Amino acid sequence: MPDVRRARAWNTWIGIALLVLAAVCLLVWFPRDIGSGFVARSISGRIMPADAFFPTILVSLMVPLALLLILTAQRRGPRAAGGEPVGRITAANAVFLLQCAVLIGASLAVMTVVGPLLVRLHNALAGTPISGYRAVSATFPYDVSGFFLGGTLMAVCFIALARRTLRWRDVAVAAASVAGMILIFDLLLGNILLPPNGDL
Incomplete structure (x- = not known):
């Protein structure tokens, strides 16, 4: 029981910290900074995401997660069978x-390196060389x-780390999720530069 109470306390305070x-x-940082x-509205009158759009979306998603963490911490019940002790930081x-x-x-x-490598491959195989990755970073x-x-690699690695196993279906889900993000941010929101293109 001490481990269960300690785990609930940790989850509650982490949830409260995330809400704060x-x-x-x-309310303070984004409006002032x-x-x-x-x-924002472009010169042509098109409404597009401004600088605070994505930080606001990201932080807003933290609110339901924090509330869920707090609410689940208040549930009374036995610890799940086989669950590891929580509430203390270990070497693991x-x-x-x-x-x-x-x-x-x-x-x-x-x-970062895939795009430039793709350009090098194109230059090695095609008759019309590309001057560099910057020239085709929007193509x-x-x-x-x-x-x-x-x-996709990041998603697959975290799935494997969390599940201690990996299936082809996991790879497909990871690839489909990243492809969906590309569809939203690169096609539907045309003025958004996907990483690493914004750093060029």
């Missing part, structure tokens, strides 16, 4: 965080290749 962070971001607001937690950091770093590296498939492969 979300409130500070949405981001002058362009949530949406540090190893898990290190694994996450390595996976994220590797996926971002893939996301399909070069503009989405790094994001698709790097994002």
Whole structure:
């Protein structure tokens, strides 16, 4: 029972901390620091996402997750069979965080190098060379290749890390999810630059 009570306390306070962070971001930080607001209108009159659009969406998604964390912490019931003790930080937690950091770093590296490698492959095989990745960074498939492969790799790695196993269906779900993000951000919101194109 002490482990169960400790776990509930941890989850409750983490949920409260996330709610406070979300409130500070949405009510204080973003309005004062981001002058362009949530949406903006282009010269042609088209409404498009402004600088605060994606940070606001991201932080807003934290609110239901924090509430869910708090509500589930208040439920009374026995600990699930086979559940590991929670409420204390161990070496296994540090190893898990290190694994996450390595996976994220590797996926971002893939996301960064795939586009230029695709350009090199094109120049080696095609008769019309491309001057560099910057020249085609807004052209399909070069503009989405790094994001698709790097994002799929990141999703697949985290699925495998969480489940300790991996199936082809997991890879398909990860690829479909990243493809859906590309459809939304690159096609429907045409003025959005997918990583790493915004850093060029």
